[in-house]
Amino acid sequence: MGKITGFLEFTRELPHKRPPEERVNDYKEFIAMYSEQKLNQQAARCMDCGTPFCHDGCPVGNLIPEFNDAVYRQSWQEAYEILSSTNNFPEFTGRICPAPCESACVLGINQPPITIEEIEKHIIEIAFEKGLITPQIPAVRTGKKVAVIGSGPAGMAAATQLNRAGHSVTVFERDDEPGGLCRYGIPDFKLEKWVVERRINLMKEEGIEIRCNANVGVNVSINDILREYQAIVLAGGSTIPRDLSIPGRELKGIHFAMDFLKQQNKRVSHIKVKEEDIFATGKNVVVIGGGDTGSDCVGTSNRQKAKSITQFELLPKPPAGRTPYMPWPTYPMVLKTTSSHEEGAARHWAIATKEFIGDEKGNLKALKIVDLEWKFTEENKPARFVEVPGSETEIPCELALLAMGFIHPQHEGLLTQLDVELDERGNVKASDKEFHTNISKIFVAGDMRRGQSLVVWAISEGRECARKVDEYLMGYSLLPSKDQNILHQVV
Numbered sequence: 001m002g003k004i005t006g007f008l009e010f011t012r013e014l015p016h017k018r019p020p021e022e023r024v025n026d027y028k029e030f031i032a033m034y035s036e037q038k039l040n041q042q043a044a045r046c047m048d049c050g051t052p053f054c055h056d057g058c059p060v061g062n063l064i065p066e067f068n069d070a071v072y073r074q075s076w077q078e079a080y081e082i083l084s085s086t087n088n089f090p091e092f093t094g095r096i097c098p099a100p101c102e103s104a105c106v107l108g109i110n111q112p113p114i115t116i117e118e119i120e121k122h123i124i125e126i127a128f129e130k131g132l133i134t135p136q137i138p139a140v141r142t143g144k145k146v147a148v149i150g151s152g153p154a155g156m157a158a159a160t161q162l163n164r165a166g167h168s169v170t171v172f173e174r175d176d177e178p179g180g181l182c183r184y185g186i187p188d189f190k191l192e193k194w195v196v197e198r199r200i201n202l203m204k205e206e207g208i209e210i211r212c213n214a215n216v217g218v219n220v221s222i223n224d225i226l227r228e229y230q231a232i233v234l235a236g237g238s239t240i241p242r243d244l245s246i247p248g249r250e251l252k253g254i255h256f257a258m259d260f261l262k263q264q265n266k267r268v269s270h271i272k273v274k275e276e277d278i279f280a281t282g283k284n285v286v287v288i289g290g291g292d293t294g295s296d297c298v299g300t301s302n303r304q305k306a307k308s309i310t311q312f313e314l315l316p317k318p319p320a321g322r323t324p325y326m327p328w329p330t331y332p333m334v335l336k337t338t339s340s341h342e343e344g345a346a347r348h349w350a351i352a353t354k355e356f357i358g359d360e361k362g363n364l365k366a367l368k369i370v371d372l373e374w375k376f377t378e379e380n381k382p383a384r385f386v387e388v389p390g391s392e393t394e395i396p397c398e399l400a401l402l403a404m405g406f407i408h409p410q411h412e413g414l415l416t417q418l419d420v421e422l423d424e425r426g427n428v429k430a431s432d433k434e435f436h437t438n439i440s441k442i443f444v445a446g447d448m449r450r451g452q453s454l455v456v457w458a459i460s461e462g463r464e465c466a467r468k469v470d471e472y473l474m475g476y477s478l479l480p481s482k483d484q485n486i487l488h489q490v491v
Contacts, residue, residue: 002072006044012112013038020343024302027188027268029095030339039122042115043071049106053329054116057104059460060093061482062086064101064116071119080127083120085480088157088459089199091128092182094121095191097456098292104329128198135205142166144473147229149216149414152180153455154446155235156199157462158469159208161479162233165470169208170229174215176271180237181455184262187296189303190339193269217413231441231469234428235462236414238406238447244288248356253364257293257403264300280306284396286367287311287345288353289403292338297401299340309345310395315382316374317349325380350374352387357394367397406452418442427451435465436472443469 003009015038017023018030034042046068054064063082070079083090094117105113127133144167148159151173163169177183179196204210214220225232241256243249260278267273280301287297290313301309318335326332341347355368371391374382408426409415415428421438423429428444430436435443445465446458460482470477 002046002048002069003044006041006072007047007107007111010041010045012045012115013042014115015118017339020339023189024343027192027264027303029189029192033125034118034122039119040072040074043068043119045107046072046114047107051106053104053106054101054114057329057331058101059454059457059482060087060463061460062101062116062120064114067123068114068116068119071123076123076126076130077132079123080132083123086482087120087456088160088463089153090120090124091195091199092153092191093456093459094118094124095195096182096186098454100331100454100456103331106329109328133202135202136164137206138164138166140166141168142474144168144231145170145229146231146233146469146473147172147225148233148235149225150180150235150237150446150448151175151178151183151210152235152237152446153182153458154237154448154462154465155180155233156203157459158233158235158445158466159462160203160206161463161466162469163203163206163208165466165474165477165479167231167470167473171208171210172214172216172220172225173210173212174218176212177269178210178212181458184265185258185293186265187261187300188265188268189299190296193265215413217415217417222414222417226441229441231443231473233462233465233469234414234420234437234442234444234448235446235465236409236448238408238427238452239410240407241402242404242407244353244402244404246353246355248358248364250362251356251358251364252362253398254356254400255402257287257289257297257401260401261293261296261300264304278399280304280309280399282307283398284308285310285399285401286353286395286397287401287403289313289405290315290347290349291403291405293405294401294403295338295340297403298345299338299343301399301401302340302343302345306399308396310397311341311345311347312351312353312369313347313349314352314372314385315349316372323380350385352385353400354392356400364398364400365396366394367400368392368394406447408451409448420444425451435461435468441472443472 016032023030048065067082099117102113146167148155148171159169285301285306287294322332350372357366359365371388372385374385377383421429430444445461467477467479
């Protein structure tokens with residue numbers, strides 16, 4: 001424990017952000033770093049609890065009190081070793097994770113929780129700055145070859161762990177650049193792509209081969225993969241977006257959120273956009289969906305200088321704080337205001353879109369919407385809704401972005417050719433503990449198995465899956481698991 005009275009002396013402080021009116025003019029990250037003194041104070045707030053619930057709140061099982069103590073003592077090598085023992089990519093989670101660990105922080109019972117996410121980001125960036133991070137090249141190779149299909153966080157984590165176990169790993173990515181969601185799904189103002197490229201380059205130096213424009217099941221034969229590799233990890237993500245099948249869906253100006261975000265990420269990286277350009281400039285933009293993807297659409301639309309931005313959510317407005325139905329240390333479903341919302345957007349809850357309205361040329365010009373009244377269960381959870389009579393109205397809209405989540409991975413191509421078993425939701429079926437599909441040497445991890453989720457869960461899935469692949473290939477594994485981390489914390 002860094003400072004016994006730290007949680008009494010200091011309160012929670014977040015780093016300075018560039019003002020909204022300034023940051024909407026570029027796609028650079030806008031959150032500053034702590035000063036040395038502020039970082040020391042924030043780490044000092046950690047109480048080193050007898051039962052640190054933050055461990056359980058973190059999907060990768062980060063040793064949070066331990067690295068907070070090392071940060072307080074400015075022992076950067078130790079802090080980095082503790083953090084990297086559980087998390088392959090803290091530079092990602094330190095920027096884009098919703099920090100469920102902070103919701104579980106014991107200090108959060110009656111004070112603002114520890115700034116765990118920011119401390120995590122500072123550890124990894126200071127480690128890079130001080131040259132503490134070098135390629136971890138295995139001393140001995142096993143002679144086993146593993147194919148990882150998909151280079152998102154789950155695939156990257158699985159590849160990294162399997163390479164460290166001594167296997168020869170090849171990552172197949174169907175896009176023109178690796179990184180998956182981190183490359184083309186997260187806007188640069190939240191995660192600049194030099195951060196992703198820095199990690200990808202390190203993986204290559206460690207001996208991992210990455211093949212881009214390699215769409216397994218399309219331009220890469222799945223039979224060749226099956227013949228050449230002793231194990232295969234499916235980590236393609238949940239990529240089929242939820243659609244909105246209402247009248248007028250065929251009109252021009254209605255797009256899936258990820259198509260919009262991916263295009264802008266390519267422009268920022270000076271990569272040519274081959275599809276029809278999607279721009280918010282000068283348009284009335286409506287984002288349908290209230291999650292993080294919708295928020296990213298808001299931030300991107302602000303930077304593209306939209307005429308107006310409105311965001312709809314089907315569910316009712318969440319409470320501002322915890323209720324009796326969401327007690328500590330559970331993750332609370334409370335109102336979340338993101339940095340993109342700070343930059344400007346009209347937000348509306350309990351709204352259903354009934355029709356897309358077009359002009360004589362087939363272009364979107366308006367939406368027909370209606371207010372909803374929700375009925376709740378005894379646990380105060382939304383159960384069903386009815387339309388509010390007389391609330392139907394039209395609003396102008398030239399660009400509608402559908403950000404309602406994803407339903408399952410793409411079945412056509414890879415999964416159909418493999419004939420892997422799917423679950424009732426359309427995801428690849430595998431047990432929580434084994435990550436094994438119905439085909440002997442094929443494993444699955446990440447959103448392709450569990451459904452759309454957080455980047456930190458994808459990293460956790462990739463790490464746990466890698467251990468099971470290693471056991472399958474060698475009969476045992478020395479790779480760490482989250483269960484071992486928890487045991488270490490208890491002891």
